[in-house]
Amino acid sequence: MRRIDVRSLRAIEKPREAEYPAYAYIYSDLLPDDGLILAHLENNLRSTKKFVASIPKARLLHRYAEGKWTIKEILGHIVDDERIYVYRALRFARNDSTELPGFEQDHYAQYSEANKREITDLLDEFALVRRSTIAFFKSLDNTALMRTGVANGNRVSVRALAYHIAGHELHHMNIIRERYLRRAPANCKRKRSRKTLAG
Numbered sequence: 244m245r246r247i248d249v250r251s252l253r254a255i256e257k258p259r260e261a262e263y264p265a266y267a268y269i270y271s272d273l274l275p276d277d278g279l280i281l282a283h284l285e286n287n288l289r290s291t292k293k294f295v296a297s298i299p300k301a302r303l304l305h306r307y308a309e310g311k312w313t314i315k316e317i318l319g320h321i322v323d324d325e326r327i328y329v330y331r332a333l334r335f336a337r338n339d340s341t342e343l344p345g346f347e348q349d350h351y352a353q354y355s356e357a358n359k360r361e362i363t364d365l366l367d368e369f370a371l372v373r374r375s376t377i378a379f380f381k382s383l384d385n386t387a388l389m390r391t392g393v394a395n396g397n398r399v400s401v402r403a404l405a406y407h408i409a410g411h412e413l414h415h416m417n418i419i420r421e422r423y424l425r426r427a428p429a430n431c432k433r434k435r436s437r438k439t440l441a442g
């Protein structure tokens with residue numbers, strides 16, 4: 244796949260706290276405040292592919308506790324979540340005020356059959372979805388990026404959805420490092436005392 248020239252990607256400022264639900268700060272907090280969210284989406288995809296490809300195959304099916312997802316299921320979850328968040332962003336960007344439902348992430352992971360898939364296949368799909376995400380957000384003007392809508396009962400701006408997608412990936416990569424591989428997390432500049440969500 245042709246590499247995206249990250250220098251050509253437009254800036255999208257970080258959302259203010261009023262633009263996303265309170266629990267979602269854990270995702271946007273993982274990103275620098277430089278407006279280069281589209282470049283981070285591209286660069287983080289490359290880092291994630293490299294990182295996941297370095298994990299021994301047997302570890303990809305490991306669960307660190309009963310009922311927890313495997314690393315393959317986490318990857319499937321990241322892709323599911325990204326598709327759904329871009330869909331929400333599309334509707335809100337097009338000035339559609341229909342309230343959108345949430346989704347049951349554990350239910351989706353259970354039915355994803357990610358554990359039966361090759362890791363290269365999962366990573367290829369992730370790369371395709373990510374490129375589509377970048378192309379979509381790149382196409383939006385400032386008015387569209389600032390539009391808001393309600394999803395899962397929470398009002399959120401289009402640009403906050405872009406930051407959610409990037410932060411959500413980093414959040415799960417940190418969980419893999421800490422709980423599946425027992426390594427130190429990356430991108431933890433700020434610690435807050437509020438309870439973190441694992442989803």
Ligand code: NI
Binds near residue numbers: 411
């Ligand atoms: Ni999640």
